Amino acid sequence: MRLQQRSLVGELRIPGDKSISHRAVMFGSIAEGKTTVSGFLPGEDCLSTISCFQKLGVRIEQQGEEVTIYGKGLEGLQEPAEVLDVGNSGTTIRLMMGILANVPFYCTLIGDSSIGKRPMKRVTDPLRSMGVKIDGRADGQYTPLSIRGGSTHGISYRSPVASAQVKSAVLLAGLRANGITSVTEPEKSRDHTERMLAAFGCEVKNEGLTVTINGGTLQATHVQVPGDISSAAFFLVAGAIVPNSKLTLKQVGLNPTRTGILEVLKQMGANIIISNINEEAFEPYGDITIETSALHGVEIGGELIPRLIDEIPVLALAATQAEGITVIKDAAELKVKETNRIDTVVKELTKMGARIEATDDGMIIYGKSSLCGASVDSHGDHRIGMMLAVASCIASGETILEQAEAVAVSYPNFFEQLNELSEESPR
């Protein structure tokens, strides 16, 4: 795909939150009754979740952003005749394993080549200690994985990583476990599972960094999915770094476990206004306006990292346009995402003229540098692809993006929206 400089002005409706869309389908599939979902993200990852639950015998109808799920409870799931293919989606495989821990039948789980490199022991270890039978490559570290659940018991699990996928898998496995199941994390990760379990009528206790569940049955409900702040992040950074830009992003999720990006951009000096906030919904949302801003470098680490983990590639781009040095630390988790995002960010932004170094747990970016067009590659990672497309908006000359189609994993209409905005003020 060929891309070039442009300024960005206008209003956008950001597509539905990926984490919440996955959970709406999963929880609807194991709830009793008809769950309806509006604002669903029809991205490839969430479509993989739908397809897996259909193979587990759940009737699910999806038309664009509207989904209807005819749940018959956990006991309504059926042993699938085929392998469950999660595609590129870590959320699908890890949360689904937690759900499959509750049922006494056999499933095999596979994914694409990226999923084949992502660590699964973080989930297989605690689930095995609950009594689930799991086998897989490298003793259950990698796909293909096979799982047979059934009679399990609760555990008090202290997770070594702040991961919502690990936390969710263990909590979901606790739904039919004998006794109490709790998870304690080193830092607070996104809490969509806890909020949505409560919305489906299941009691969840939150105490500091510990979440506890004492079994539970889910009742169908309606889920309204807000816009995905991780998708909005690309336009937030674009609005801040592209000259003569002003963007308003409508109805974006503002769950505090996800809003680290807003805190960091403000700290960097970005002009951000949040309006029309709705706190009544089970997931808060509001409109975010951002305009071209003079940014300066910052240090990003600690408890902030899980609250902006997926936004780090695009924050690294923002840092190339900030005066001074930006240090990103405590972010070794980036190495086990769709790609090693420390390596792919550094490699691709260097091609465009950025001064950026990889460290063991993050990166150091020396701003401000002028970026130039180059031949760059998403490496099949949606977030790297979108970050590079935003970089092309400020780069001199033409940028050629290989494997641009990867963006469909989380943001199928990303290029359409980018083009619509820049049509209003071509340069």
Ligand SMILES: O=C(O)C1=C[C@@H](OP(=O)(O)O)[C@@H](O)[C@H](O)C1
């Ligand atoms: O639970 C979720 O929906 C997610 C949790 C995060 O992963 P980890 O749990 O591995 O941190 C995040 O990076 C991913 O995009 C979505």
Ligand SMILES: C=C(OP(=O)(O)O)C(=O)O
């Ligand atoms: C890491 C991501 O997703 P997942 O873990 O679900 O593949 C992401 O969307 O950036």
